Amino acid sequence: MNAQMKPPVAPSASSPLDKEPALAHLAEPSTPNAAASDAMIEVRGLSKLYNGVAALSDVTLSVGKGEFVTLLGPSGSGKSTLLNLISGMTTPTAGKILINGTDATTLPTNQRGLGMVFQNYALMPHMTVFQNIAFPLQVRKIGKDEIRQRVMDVLKLIQLEHVADRRPRELSGGQQQRISLARCIVYNPPLILMDEPLGALDKKLREGMQLEIKRLHADLGVTMLYVTHDQDEALTMSDRIVLMRGGKIEQQGTPEALYFKPQTVFSADFIGSSNLFPGKLSKDKGGLMLRCAAGAFDVPAADGAFVAGSAAVLLVRPENIMVETPADASGRQQIAATLKDTVVLGGIVRHFLETPAGEQIIAQELNQPNRARLMRGDAVKVSWRVDDGRLLPAERA
Amino acid sequence: MTRPLRTAAVFFVPVVAWACYLFLLLPSVIVFPISFGTGGEFEFPPRAFSLELYRQFFTDAAWWGAMTQSLMIALMTALATTVLGLPAAYALQRASLPGAGLINGFIMGPLLVPVIVLGLGLYLQFAPWNLLNRDVSLFLSHTMLAVPFMMISVGASLRHLDPTLENAALIMGASKPAIFFKVVLPQLKAGIAAGALFAFLISFDEVIVAYFVTGPETQTLPVKMYSAMRWELSPVIAAASTLVTVFSILLAIGIMMLQRKEKQQ
Ligand SMILES: Nc1ncnc2c1ncn2[C@@H]1O[C@H](COP(=O)(O)OP(=O)(O)O)[C@@H](O)[C@H]1O
Ligand SMILES: [Mg+2]
Numbered sequence: 001m002n003a004q005m006k007p008p009v010a011p012s013a014s015s016p017l018d019k020e021p022a023l024a025h026l027a028e029p030s031t032p033n034a035a036a037s038d039a040m041i042e043v044r045g046l047s048k049l050y051n052g053v054a055a056l057s058d059v060t061l062s063v064g065k066g067e068f069v070t071l072l073g074p075s076g077s078g079k080s081t082l083l084n085l086i087s088g089m090t091t092p093t094a095g096k097i098l099i100n101g102t103d104a105t106t107l108p109t110n111q112r113g114l115g116m117v118f119q120n121y122a123l124m125p126h127m128t129v130f131q132n133i134a135f136p137l138q139v140r141k142i143g144k145d146e147i148r149q150r151v152m153d154v155l156k157l158i159q160l161e162h163v164a165d166r167r168p169r170e171l172s173g174g175q176q177q178r179i180s181l182a183r184c185i186v187y188n189p190p191l192i193l194m195d196e197p198l199g200a201l202d203k204k205l206r207e208g209m210q211l212e213i214k215r216l217h218a219d220l221g222v223t224m225l226y227v228t229h230d231q232d233e234a235l236t237m238s239d240r241i242v243l244m245r246g247g248k249i250e251q252q253g254t255p256e257a258l259y260f261k262p263q264t265v266f267s268a269d270f271i272g273s274s275n276l277f278p279g280k281l282s283k284d285k286g287g288l289m290l291r292c293a294a295g296a297f298d299v300p301a302a303d304g305a306f307v308a309g310s311a312a313v314l315l316v317r318p319e320n321i322m323v324e325t326p327a328d329a330s331g332r333q334q335i336a337a338t339l340k341d342t343v344v345l346g347g348i349v350r351h352f353l354e355t356p357a358g359e360q361i362i363a364q365e366l367n368q369p370n371r372a373r374l375m376r377g378d379a380v381k382v383s384w385r386v387d388d389g390r391l392l393p394a395e396r397a
Numbered sequence: 398m399t400r401p402l403r404t405a406a407v408f409f410v411p412v413v414a415w416a417c418y419l420f421l422l423l424p425s426v427i428v429f430p431i432s433f434g435t436g437g438e439f440e441f442p443p444r445a446f447s448l449e450l451y452r453q454f455f456t457d458a459a460w461w462g463a464m465t466q467s468l469m470i471a472l473m474t475a476l477a478t479t480v481l482g483l484p485a486a487y488a489l490q491r492a493s494l495p496g497a498g499l500i501n502g503f504i505m506g507p508l509l510v511p512v513i514v515l516g517l518g519l520y521l522q523f524a525p526w527n528l529l530n531r532d533v534s535l536f537l538s539h540t541m542l543a544v545p546f547m548m549i550s551v552g553a554s555l556r557h558l559d560p561t562l563e564n565a566a567l568i569m570g571a572s573k574p575a576i577f578f579k580v581v582l583p584q585l586k587a588g589i590a591a592g593a594l595f596a597f598l599i600s601f602d603e604v605i606v607a608y609f610v611t612g613p614e615t616q617t618l619p620v621k622m623y624s625a626m627r628w629e630l631s632p633v634i635a636a637a638s639t640l641v642t643v644f645s646i647l648l649a650i651g652i653m654m655l656q657r658k659e660k661q662q
Contacts, residue, residue: 087568109567122565126583135579136569187569 039098040065040191040223041086046095048081048247055081056247059095063225065190068217070226072234073244074270079227081247083193086225088112100190115189119196121176123168129155129179130164136187154182158212174205178212185216191223198233210236231271235259243267265395268315275316275361278394283308290314290391293357297333302391311394318364320388323351323380324372334383337361339374353382425642432635439632450636460633463621464640467601470532470617474539474600475593481540482547482596483589487581489548490555491563505545515542516609523610530612538606543596550595554588554659587659591652598648602641 041063048056056078063069071079084090086097088109097105104112123132130151137147155161158178168176177197184192197213198206214237217224228234234241235255242252243266251258251267262268265276279292281299290297290312297314299306306312323339326332337353344350344367351374353361363382374380427441432450434443454460485504489497507515519538520529528534558581566576582589604619611620618637625634 089564089568109564110570110572112568113570114568116565116568118561118565120559120561122559122561124562124566124580135566135571139566139569139571139575183569 038065039063040067040100041225042096042098043082043086044096044098046082046085046097047093048078048085048090049093054247056085059247059249061242061249061252063223065223066221068214068224068226068237068239070228070234070238070241071244072228072231072241072270073250075229077244078247079229079244080195082244083116083195083225083227087114087116087193113189115184115187115192117177117180117184117192117194117197119199121168121173121180123176123180123183125168128165128167129160129171132168132179133183133186136183140187150186154186157185157216158182173201174209177201177209181213181216185220185222188220189222191225194224194226196227196229198228206233213237235271241271243270260390262315262390262392265313265315265392268390268392273318273362273364275318275321276392277314277316277359279312279314281306281308281310281312292359294335294355294359295357297335297389298386299391300387300389305393306391313392313394315390315392316384316388318350318362321361321363321382321384322365323353323363323374323382329383331386332383333386333389334381337380337382339376339378339380341376342374353380425638428635428638428642431632432639434632434635436632439630439635450633453633454636454640457633460618460621460637463616463618464637466615467618470535470539471597471600473536474543475597477536477540478543478547478596479589479593482544482592483551483585485544486548486551486555487577490552491560501548504548507542508545512542512603512605516606519606520609529610530615532615534610535607535615535617538610539600539603540596542603542606543599546595546599547589547592550592551585551588554585557659558584587655591655591659594648594652594655598645598652601648602645 039062041061043059043061046056046059046061047054059078059082061082071082073079081090085092086099088104088107092105095105096103099107099112099114123129124135127135133151133154134147137150142150152161152164155164158181160175160178160182163171163175163179168179171179177200180197194213198209201209210233213224213226216222226234226237235258238255240252241255241258243250243258245266251263253261258267258271262271268274268276277290277292277294277297279290279297281288282291282296283289284296288299288302288306288308290299292314299312299314335355337355339351340354341352342349343352347367349365349367349371351363351365353363355361361382430443431439431441433446433448434440434450435445435447436449436453454464488494489501494500515538519534523529523534562580562584563576566580567573571579602619603617604623607617607620608623611617616624618641622634622637622641625631625637
């Protein structure tokens with residue numbers, strides 16, 4: 001049909017369960033930020049305007065072969081726009097898209113050879129489950145016997161062989177989404193795009209499906225570009241997270257990097273919960289101090305961008321704040337606060353505190369059987385290791 | 398509203414409504430018993446039950462011929478309407494054509510123009526081309542009248558069709574024709590069938606335009622009925638009316654069932 005699509009796999013090796021030759025090249029381990037030659041997707045200076053308003057502006061991104069990359073961001077940040085530009089459903093206003101090393105910027109959608117999973121499953125209501133999964137194979141003019149074999153193989157892989165003859169609407173949401181995954185992997189696309197695929201499922205089911213998608217990714221070695229607005233989902237599943245904001249990439253990196261080394265207040269705020277102290281840097285005792293409403297804080301060593309006189313924000317994660325100060329208080333920043341509330345979330349305890357200046361602080365610790373109980377209204381001294389804090393540039397207004 | 402007023406309303410509104418229904422329905426219903434009269438003249442109530450008028454209808458070539466003419470033109474209109482209206486509705490809904498609103502207005506136009514004006518216009522148009530009293534002019538006129546109904550019927554089905562399905566098929570590698578025939582068409586079946594029945598019914602019932610563009614050889618049943626009323630006042634017309642009414646009701650029920658079936662999907 002076209003040069004982009006992979007040739008049909010030999011019938012004998014058609015099971016996606018086996019590491020067949022057709023999939024072998026995908027199974028190689030790859031490093032994040034892979035060099036251009038092993039990039040599955042290369043996006044350069046990509047922009048999309050709708051009536052003069054940028055849904056995506058000047059995005060450059062590379063996704064390595066076999067990588068699991070998540071586009072994370074609030075609603076309207078351009079995640080779907082980027083995905084649809086890669087699939088070819090929309091045409092870019094400016095920029096270039098390379099898929100598997102070839103320029104696909106103007107390639108018609110049906111020649112890009114991709115797979116896509118949608119939030120609403122997008123299963124054909126007039127076809128049975130079997131016919132739905134067979135559809136992309138029929139499109140590729142594959143023989144009847146091989147189609148039957150491959151469809152049954154993927155159905156076995158997702159453990160839904162028994163629903164082959166049912167209609168999609170007779171299945172639960174979770175089952176429908178697994179069928180739509182099966183329909184995608186049955187033709188071995190080297191790249192699978194997913195736009196909030198678990199958005200319509202309840203929490204319990206979602207967690208199960210996250211693991212299932214991870215397992216398929218590991219087994220098939222396929223490249224996945226996954227869209228979600230759920231930070232937990234992104235942290236659980238991704239090799240790399242690309243955080244989007246207002247049509248631009250705010251920050252990208254491993255889940256750990258985004259959590260522990262956010263570069264902006266937006267990143268810090270979007271991923272995990274955070275205590276943010278906005279203030280002004282000043283020189284003191286040879287080191288930098290941050291003057292904010294709650295007082296003057298020691299700050300961790302930071303790079304040259306932070307100079308005395310500039311505005312900055314100190315980030316301290318709740319789990320790094322202790323409500324009682326340990327005996328050895330050296331290297332710790334201490335401030336007075338009043339306990340407003342304590343919430344016990346099973347294994348975790350979360351304290352909500354307020355400084356005399358009125359700033360809200362959240363502290364989090366692991367629950368212990370004989371934890372000393374604090375009372376609402378207790379005056380306490382909270383503290384954190386200065387090095388656990390992180391200095392961020394002030395948000396541009 | 399005060400209480401007694403409301404009670405009065407509850408009582409009177411259905412009464413008035415039924416009175417209106419009966420007023421509208423009776424003239425059609427009254428031909429039923431007349432059609433089973435003994436022939437010769439209109440009689441109500443008929444003195445005896447007989448199928449004489451139906452025998453006359455089916456043996457008189459003028460009546461029977463008009464009936465087959467109507468059926469043939471209606472069938473051709475339904476087919477042409479489907480072939481023209483379906484792709485037009487799909488294109489107008491899915492492809493972002495420049496001037497789509499204008500094209501749509503042009504196709505739906507015949508709905509807005511009084512049929513008598515259309516009839517006159519078509520007559521004046523076909524006359525110099527020597528197409529009056531030909532099947533083709535009737536067929537073209539009826540197709541023009543019926544296409545808007547196909548557009549409405551298919552358009553309604555299309556609005557319920559999730560465009561993600563077509564996008565999904567495209568991403569899976571399907572060609573545009575494959576998407577139309579394997580993804581879109583199967584889901585529009587009920588809407589197309591309803592539109593085709595509508596088209597059939599419109600052509601089968603239509604008298605004004607047909608009166609303008611047909612001649613003695615191409616007379617349809619409604620035109621024949623009309624002229625029979627004016628010139629012969631033959632009671633066979635009661636049998637013809639009954640046949641047309643029953644047939645139309647059956648088609649309307651068919652359309653309703655198709656529309657309900659589609660809603661359930
Ligand atoms: N077809 C469209 N027409 C006009 N504006 C659009 C269209 N699609 C998306 N947008 C706008 O582009 C921005 C990004 O949208 P989208 O990529 O869907 O965000 P996300 O998927 O991150 O929620 C939004 O402000 C949205 O309103
Ligand atoms: Mg979206």
